[in-house]
Amino acid sequence: MRVPAVLCCLVLVVAGCGGLSTPAEPTLADDTTPTAEPVGPTVGTVTDVPPPRPAVEVSVTAVVDGDTIRVEYANGTRDTVRLVGVDTPEVHAENDPPEFEGVPDTTAGATCLREAGIDASNLAKDRLLGRTVGLAFDPNLDRRGYYDRLLAYVVVEDRLFNYGLVRSGHARVYDSDFTRKTAFDRAESEAREAGRGLWQCADGATAVADGGTVTAGASGLAITAIDYDAPGNDNENLNAESVTLTNRGDEALSLAGWTVSDDADHRYTFGDLTLTPGASVTLHTGSGTDTDSDVYWGREGAVWNNGGDTVTVRDAGGTVVVERSY
Structure with a gap:
């Protein structure tokens, strides 16, 4: 059985070997076998998808916004992680309402999205900040994206946090060729129809309460x-x-x-x-x-x-x- 490279490095460090350079990113295997049928606890008619197998565990040291976090590996290396497949409204820049289906391209639409972005950031802080989480990688995507950020799924308490953001209406699905896109699209569609989270910013939306969402x-x-x-x-x-x-x-x-x-x-x-x-x-x-x-x-x-x-x-x-x- 082949021993993953990062594990080798960690073993050597524990053994006290000197002169080793810390790897800049994990090299453990990708999760390449997403389950076709989602299983797990239901919210409305959408269910959890099985989380991918984490490649490495990290500590979350900061939350930049709802879809971007900063982490630290066990060996002290730090990194910035962009969550795969999701896009939460901006809190540090202006939002472009047309990126979110049905949200009017108006000042009110942009203001509503900013508030939804703050809500998503607060959720990420509540669920992730200061905790140890698993990172997993998608075989269809490069390891790093814009600004050299690591592209990863975040697994916390055996749940896929990326998917939870979409299901609860805290994020839209980001248009990329990731392996779980079908399940994410289905979750976004139901969240939008129910007016959850950011989708209450859409024209004509009326929403009912659903765990942790902004409602109108x-x-x-x-x-x-x-x-x-x-x-x-x-x-x-x-x-x-x-x-x-x-x-x-x-x-x-x-x-x-x-x-x-x-x-x-x-x-x-x-x-x-x-x-x-x-x-x-x-x-x-x-x-x-x-x-x-x-x-x-x-x-x-x-x-x-x-x-x-x-x-x-x-x-x-x-x-x-x-x-x-x-």
Whole structure:
């Protein structure tokens, strides 16, 4: 049995051999046998695809954005990884709405995509940053792409993170000849039809809640940010725990009598507040002086569970307007 080159290097380093140069990238075998039929836990009618066999394990040291991370190998070598097959909206540059099917080529479309890009970046930070993950490579692609970034699948907890981004609507499928493209295309199609994540930016989209996505209701109201894990002790930093709502509609929206609640049915009721088109309001868990852009729940303890929760907004009549889970 042939021993992979990187493993040899690691063995030699552990043995204390001197004079070895650290390889710039892993040389373990590609995963060349993707399973044709996806299996695994379902979300809607789309299932997980089996993850490829990782070639190497790395530590994630930084998240550049939703589809790009920085990693460190066990021997201390560092690298930048561009996730295979996916493209999340930009957060450090301008977005081009026509790249995302159905998203209008307008300022509102670009703004919506930027918010979706931030959401994707936050998801990557939550799931990957500081963790050990597996990297796998696609036999149809070069190892490196633009800017000499390593092109890889990221496997975390036996799940293919790249695919999860597409399935949840955090990314579109990047047009390249990677082996899992059919499954990715199918997942994107369903996410787009359901209005998940970035696809709620599309013309006429109304969305329902689906794990960790930005959502928008028919009223135009969207839950655009959930800061559920305040720095330090959540109960001692209540105003850093917050939920942000944005009016993405074309008309002013009165929130008087509307409520925000969690899974445990803790409820906040808005006073006489109106959001003009494009305006946002942030609901802080702690206490403070309400303004047009910031309101305060006045609670003495944290509301939003760090391990996952659902934000539900209801109108004055109790009808659910929009939900978002994380």
